[in-house]
Amino acid sequence: MKHYIIAKFKDRCDTEKLLPEIKELFSATLEIPGVESFVIHKSNSTRENRYSIMIEMNLSAEGLNNFDASEVHKKWKDTYGDRLESKAIFDCD
16 A cells, blocks of 8 residues: 655755655664555645645555554654644555
């Protein structure tokens, strides 16, 4: 399955500043059972009504449960949650 995290930073400058550390954080997801891969897409638009990044994960249903319970997910929420203006989560086959 695919799991998408689509996020918009409050401060648009955070996209460039935080992207390397977010990539490093999500690289640890590859050690989670059931997580196959991830890709982080950075928006190429500067429009105010656009999101900043999209994290695309390929994982199994078990992998999604493992990710949700992981330290990576907790750190993502604890570190970046307050910096987000909005986010959307989308799962599909």
